Amino acid sequence: MVSSEGLPLERLPGHVAIIMDGNGRWAKERDLARVEGHKQGAKRLRDVISWASDAGIKQVSLYAFSTENWKRPKLEVAALMGLIATLLPLEVAKMNEKGARLLTLGDISKFPWLARRALQKAMQATAHNSTIDVILCLNYGGQQEIVEAARHFYASLDQQTDKQKQAAFEQLTPETLYSFMQRDEILPVDLMIRTGGEKRISNFHLWDAAYTEFYFSDTNWPAYSQQDLQAALTDYASRERRFGKTSEQVQGKDHE
Numbered sequence: 001m002v003s004s005e006g007l008p009l010e011r012l013p014g015h016v017a018i019i020m021d022g023n024g025r026w027a028k029e030r031d032l033a034r035v036e037g038h039k040q041g042a043k044r045l046r047d048v049i050s051w052a053s054d055a056g057i058k059q060v061s062l063y064a065f066s067t068e069n070w071k072r073p074k075l076e077v078a079a080l081m082g083l084i085a086t087l088l089p090l091e092v093a094k095m096n097e098k099g100a101r102l103l104t105l106g107d108i109s110k111f112p113w114l115a116r117r118a119l120q121k122a123m124q125a126t127a128h129n130s131t132i133d134v135i136l137c138l139n140y141g142g143q144q145e146i147v148e149a150a151r152h153f154y155a156s157l158d159q160q161t162d163k164q165k166q167a168a169f170e171q172l173t174p175e176t177l178y179s180f181m182q183r184d185e186i187l188p189v190d191l192m193i194r195t196g197g198e199k200r201i202s203n204f205h206l207w208d209a210a211y212t213e214f215y216f217s218d219t220n221w222p223a224y225s226q227q228d229l230q231a232a233l234t235d236y237a238s239r240e241r242r243f244g245k246t247s248e249q250v251q252g253k254d255h256e
């Protein structure tokens, strides 16, 4: 089986995470306000859902607002919240057409009511879709997510004796902590793309970063194209993911 983009399906990443960076620089290069960059960026977000769906990708997570982005000027934060509230309702029809189900990751309880309502409505209106999951990461931070998991783990021991609690901590494994991360519906990130030329993770999907494949693109997000995405997918398809094993083991030539 090959995807519509010509790659063998087993060589396609299941979950692609994108750090959509470079909106501000794109605008500055054109003497525009930063918010114009965010508006163009929102258009690319719509396109990438469609390209990823056509390529046969099952999940795409899009970093739209980090826990650190609250530190930006108040007006820029307000503009970003405004874009969610105004643009998201316009995307629902297209998402339904592409079979895209909207999910969120991050604490949206801190968002203004209008943005929250737009997100909730779009999630409800697309809940039945199953071609691709679009996970909007909003007020998301990888460190915060791990700390939250630790809190949930501790809370789960509420009814236990001190001795049982101590035993639970001693036996704690990465798998157990992960099970408290509330990512039941989310596949491990196979490929993380960052646009805009910076080579850092900026607190995105820290847990999965353990074995995610990284791809850095110099294109600023508002100028990101289907060819750019295709280049990342083709590069990913050529990689050998070893997860600590040897190349021979991965290729099944050495079973020791």
Ligand code: IPE
Residues within 6 Å of the ligand: 020, 021, 022, 023, 024, 025, 026, 064, 065, 066, 069, 080, 196
């Ligand atoms: C990414 O673009 C969008 C958000 C963080 C919301 P930036 O706004 O970070 O753009 P640059 O990095 O300043 O160019």
Ligand code: IPE
Residues within 6 Å of the ligand: 019, 020, 021, 063, 064, 065, 066, 069, 198, 200, 202
């Ligand atoms: C990461 O980009 C967050 C998003 C794309 C939403 P930033 O522009 O906030 O990251 P830093 O500050 O350059 O690391």
Ligand code: MG
Residues within 6 Å of the ligand: 021, 022, 023
């Ligand atoms: Mg940036």
